[in-house]
Amino acid sequence: xxxxxxxxxxxxxxxxxxxxxxxxxxxxxxxxxxxxxxxxxxxxxxxxxxxxxxxxxxxxxxxxxxxxxxxxxxxxxxxxxxxxxxxxxxxxxxxxxxxxxxxxxxxxxxxxxxxxxxxxxxxxxxxxxxxxxxxxxxxxxxxxxxxxxxxxxxxxxxxxxxxxxxxxxxxxxxxxxxxxxxxxxxxxxxxxxxxxxxxxxxxxxxxxxxxxxxxxxxxxxxxxxxxxxxxxxxxxxxxxxxxxxxxxxxxxxxxxxxxxxxxxxxxxxxxxxxxxxxxxxxxxxxxxxxxxxxxxxxxxxxxxxxxxxxxxxxxxxxxxxxxxxxxxxxxxxxxxxxxxxxxxxxxxxxxxxxxxxxxxxxxxxxxxxxxxxxxxxxxxxxxxxxxxxxxxxxxxxxxxxxxxxxxxxxxxxxxxxxxxxxxxxxxxxxxxxxxxxxxxxxxxxxxxxxxxxxxxxxxxxxxxxxxxxxxxxxxxxxxxxxxxxxxxxxxxx
Numbered sequence: 001x002x003x004x005x006x007x008x009x010x011x012x013x014x015x016x017x018x019x020x021x022x023x024x025x026x027x028x029x030x031x032x033x034x035x036x037x038x039x040x041x042x043x044x045x046x047x048x049x050x051x052x053x054x055x056x057x058x059x060x061x062x063x064x065x066x067x068x069x070x071x072x073x074x075x076x077x078x079x080x081x082x083x084x085x086x087x088x089x090x091x092x093x094x095x096x097x098x099x100x101x102x103x104x105x106x107x108x109x110x111x112x113x114x115x116x117x118x119x120x121x122x123x124x125x126x127x128x129x130x131x132x133x134x135x136x137x138x139x140x141x142x143x144x145x146x147x148x149x150x151x152x153x154x155x156x157x158x159x160x161x162x163x164x165x166x167x168x169x170x171x172x173x174x175x176x177x178x179x180x181x182x183x184x185x186x187x188x189x190x191x192x193x194x195x196x197x198x199x200x201x202x203x204x205x206x207x208x209x210x211x212x213x214x215x216x217x218x219x220x221x222x223x224x225x226x227x228x229x230x231x232x233x234x235x236x237x238x239x240x241x242x243x244x245x246x247x248x249x250x251x252x253x254x255x256x257x258x259x260x261x262x263x264x265x266x267x268x269x270x271x272x273x274x275x276x277x278x279x280x281x282x283x284x285x286x287x288x289x290x291x292x293x294x295x296x297x298x299x300x301x302x303x304x305x306x307x308x309x310x311x312x313x314x315x316x317x318x319x320x321x322x323x324x325x326x327x328x329x330x331x332x333x334x335x336x337x338x339x340x341x342x343x344x345x346x347x348x349x350x351x352x353x354x355x356x357x358x359x360x361x362x363x364x365x366x367x368x369x370x371x372x373x374x375x376x377x378x379x380x381x382x383x384x385x386x387x388x389x390x391x392x393x394x395x396x397x398x399x400x401x402x403x404x405x406x407x408x409x410x411x412x413x414x415x416x417x418x419x420x421x422x423x424x425x426x427x428x429x430x431x432x433x434x435x436x437x438x439x440x441x442x443x444x445x446x447x448x449x450x451x452x453x454x455x456x457x458x459x460x461x462x463x464x465x466x467x468x469x470x471x472x473x474x475x476x477x478x479x480x481x482x483x484x485x486x487x488x489x490x491x492x493x
Contacts, residue, residue, distance in 0.1 A: 014116060084455060136276035139165050139236045146267075147233075148178045158358050166241045169200055185228050186220055190232050191229070193217050197254055198238060198247040211312070214254070218261035219306045229268045231258065236275055249282045253319045256286075256293045260315045260382070261307050263297035292326035292410060311379075317386040324348050324385050325410045333444045337387070345451055348384055348407055351391070352400040353455050361397035363458060367468045368478045372399035381406065408482035415445045415452075418487040449483070 037286035132311065143165050175187035193213040195201045205213075221228045242248040264272050273294055281287040307315075322335045324346075328398050332338045332346050340347055361367050371377075376399045380391060384403070394400065408415065416424060420437050427433040438446065456475055458464070465471055 020422050026361040038375050107327050128451055137271045138278065139240070139271055139275045140231070143176075143233070143272040146229075147176050148174070149169060150174075162194060165237055167200075167238055167243070169195075171195075172234070175230055176237070177230050179226055179230060183224055183230075186227055187226065187230050187234075190217055190220065190231050194231075194234055194238055194251070194254065198242075198244075198251045200238070200242070200244065200247050202243070211316070214257065214316070215307065215309060215312050218258060218312065221258065221262040222303055222306050225265075228262050229265055232268060236272070245282060249286065251287055252290065254283055256290050258295040259286065259290075259297055261303055269294075285323060286319070288323060288326055292323070295326075295410070300378065305348060305375075311382070313368075314382050314386040314388070318382070321385060321387050325381065325407055326412060328412045329415070329448065330442070344447060346448070349404075349448065349451065350386070351389070352404045352407065355391060355394060355400035356397050356404070359395065359397035359400070361401060361468075362464045364397050365466050365467065367459070367470055368401050368405065369470060369474065370398050372396055372402040377402050377406075401486065405478065405482055409477070414461050414483060414485045415449050416441065416484045417445070418485060421484065421487055424484055452479075 006062060131320060140161065143161060147161075147164055150164055151157060156241065172188050172191035175184060179187055192201075193216065196203055196205045196213060197210050199205075217231065221231055232255070235251055235258070239248045239251040239255075242251065263269070276287070276290050276294065281290065322332075322338055324332070329346075338347055339345065340350060343350070356367070364370075373396065376394065376396065380394055380399055381403055383390065391400075416437070420440060423433065423437050438449070441449065456479070459468060459470065459475065460472055
């Protein structure tokens with residue numbers, strides 16, 4: 001009610017703290033705050049760092065006085081830089097009282113800074129690849145804490161959560177999440193773009209118009225950090241319970257295309273990961289494509305520069321091509337478009353090794369250890385995935401060297417089967433054991449492994465080692481994890 005809303009605002013402005021912790025926890029953890037019912041001018045005029053940080057933390061702690069916000073951010077930055085110690089008691093937090101032990105919702109010295117939210121747009125190669133637990137994550141779980149409260153009708157009844165995360169043929173009146181006023185128009189437009197691309201509206205849309213819409217959507221997400229999660233949530237909503245299988249497949253494809261342009265925030269990523277794992281993706285190939293895209297953005301992050309029309313043409317061609325990265329080796333060898341019929345080897349393997357040699361990789365110090373330029377690596381991989389063979393833009397041997405490691409790492413099954421893992425690690429220094437394991441490998445894997453070993457052996461010639469500074473132990477350290485993977489998928493195991 002208006003009275004309750006005014007009371008809450010007055011409490012914030014006067015710096016009073018709620019005494020009932022149970023009531024406070026219920027306010028901050030069960031559902032979005034009712035204050036977000038309408039986008040009033042006053043609300044958006046005060047959409048500052050506090051709103052951004054609390055939205056991305058899934059938490060809006062109204063027990064902290066508004067007067068302490070600036071001091072809180074100042075202290076959080078000091079903690080992040082290591083200038084001061086992290087507070088352990090509630091009394092150490094600006095604007096709070098009491099000396100009891102702090103809870104997880106009381107203070108977020110790193111995450112509460114807007115700088116940490118912006119950090120998630122940068123490339124992070126140390127991102128773990130362990131999949132999210134679908135029992136703890138998912139779009140419904142994310143929506144229960146992050147979606148804005150939706151009401152409708154004369155009596156302003158709350159829209160059920162199930163309806164908020166499921167397909168609708170109607171236009172979106174307001175964003176699903178709490179966004180600043182300047183992004184509301186883009187958020188509603190993005191939903192219309194998604195509907196038009198999936199074909200769930202009656203509009204007659206030409207292929208050129210669809211392409212233009214997707215290009216705008218990609219660059220809108222690249223420009224606006226806060227819009228990215230909104231777009232992914234809208235897509236997840238439209239593929240959930242969609243009555244048209246064809247439209248749902250186009251929606252999943254668009255999700256994979258957008259992952260080339262920008263990545264979800266660290267808050268949404270595990271929920272989106274679990275959603276893709278549990279959702280009924282139409283085809284196994286499309287599911288692999290999405291899993292490959294999610295794994296890529298975890299390692300490399302999203303783009304910084306806007307996407308050009310020529311780049312988007314390559315991106316949209318990828319879902320139509322056989323999987324080069326992330327596919328099963330037997331499927332790759334069995335596809336005439338991906339294998340050299342004369343040698344029986346995957347074309348990508350021959351292309352990358354040839355590029356490494358022709359660009360002077362045997363004269364490059366730190367080959368396979370020094371990563372290639374991330375933008376050049378991404379563009380070259382995109383060309384390979386789109387079926388193109390023109391690599392005239394590549395001038396650094398570290399680029400194909402990085403992609404060779406990526407191709408081996410992204411194979412659905414490693415060259416050395418996981419069933420042989422224990423035999424491999426039981427006697428790593430015994431040549432007889434190593435040869436015995438190789439005799440048990442599938443024929444296609446053995447063929448590729450022999451080619452790879454011959455190629456690497458050429459880099460171990462004394463004069464080559466002297467220039468590259470990469471001996472046998474260095475190369476083994478680089479390629480070992482890609483050729484032989486630990487079958488445990490959980491860090492606890």
